[in-house]
Amino acid sequence: MAVFAMPSLGADMEAGTLIEWIIKPGDTVKRGDVVAVVETQKGAIEVECFEEGTVETLDAELGATLAVGAPLATIRAPGEDPAVSATAAAALETRLGPEAVTQASAQPAEMPPRMASAQTSTVPEPPPAVQRSDQAPPASPAARALAEERGIDLAILTGTGPGGAVLLGDVEAAEPAPIIQAPPTASAKAGRKMAAMRTAIANAMARSKREIPHYYLTQTIDLQAASDWLAATNAKRAPDTRFLMGALFVKASALAAAQIAQMNGHYDAEGFHPAKAVHAGVAVALRGGGLVAPALHDADTLPLDTLMGQMRDLVARARSGRLRSSEMTDGTITISAMGDTGADAMAAVIYPPQVAIVGFGAPVSRPWITGDTITPRMTVTVTLSADHRVSDGRRGAKFLAALDAALQTPEAL
Incomplete structure (x- = not known):
């Protein structure tokens, strides 16, 4: 038993x-x-x-x-x-x-809506869910998120969960119904919860900076080969199957982590435990604020098509509040990218118990020396934040060199 x-x-x-x-x-x-x-x-x-x-x-x-x-x-x-x-x-x-x-209570009258943050240390006060009816039944966070996404009024559903609670399956089987908009006070309460989330993130990151001796290495990488390959490949693909540059960043980082073991694992009271696989945490910004970093399992071995599909799925579920416990706890290294219109560089804070995080700035065109000529090339500035208890600058530099090499041959990712 x-x-x-x-x-x-x-x-x-x-x-x-x-x-x-x-x-x-x-x-x-x-x-x-x-x-x-x-x-x-x-x-x-x-x-x-x-x-x-x-x-x-x-x-x-x-x-x-x-x-x-x-x-x-x-x-x-x-x-x-x-x-x-x-x-x-x-x-x-x-x-x-x-x-x-x-x-806390044997049968709560109203279950809190699902929110997620990858870097929090306190439980924020849960606000009431958006009201759709004066008699809205209790519902699970996943059910609430899907009901809001599909425009389904929870009040018309018969819940099959404990105490008549509406579960995810009940919503999936229902037809869309009009949603009555929330009263003005709902957004204010949501704002208070978001403020609490930001406070929790601040506490967790303060602990990370206090306890982990960070060191930082920054390198600007020639991204022209990857950018050209991406454009040529996507031109032959349907819009919903095209690659994003972020997928190349994740795959290249995972391959580098597989080579440099000191960047991939966990550090606890007993010291460093290198991971046997690379589970790449992908930082996802939530609508309205907050951040989560669910893990893509075995990211270094996934074909790029599979990795891109899993990234899309992960982002969609993160923003609808449908992540799983293994995705929130299995990460061995985290990758965070600013996107196409963000800052040029980013020095991120390590998410414990991990020992490294890779920050990608926005890709930009810069003058670049190629042989004896200066030409415009697409580039990206990459910053490695690593735990000095586990590695040093020499190992960090090898990690960045391996990441750079992977991005020079995008067709092999």
């Missing part, structure tokens, strides 16, 4: 609030299945299961605020005797004690 516990969804997470169950007793689950939605300092995150078997019991109620490590559910392994569950539950209570779970 295995206990599925509240996972840590970030270096600064101490507790989370259970706001939706996706499973029920008797369901069969496997590793990677989404089993619950938890509200954390990073917003509402879909939590994936780490066990395989049959759900024996749900050990936490909706609205409960639980410390990291507190029990969420009991899962019976395949072939295990169900009678073991009572003994396991008793042993669990003896080991953890009742203080592991603090009840």
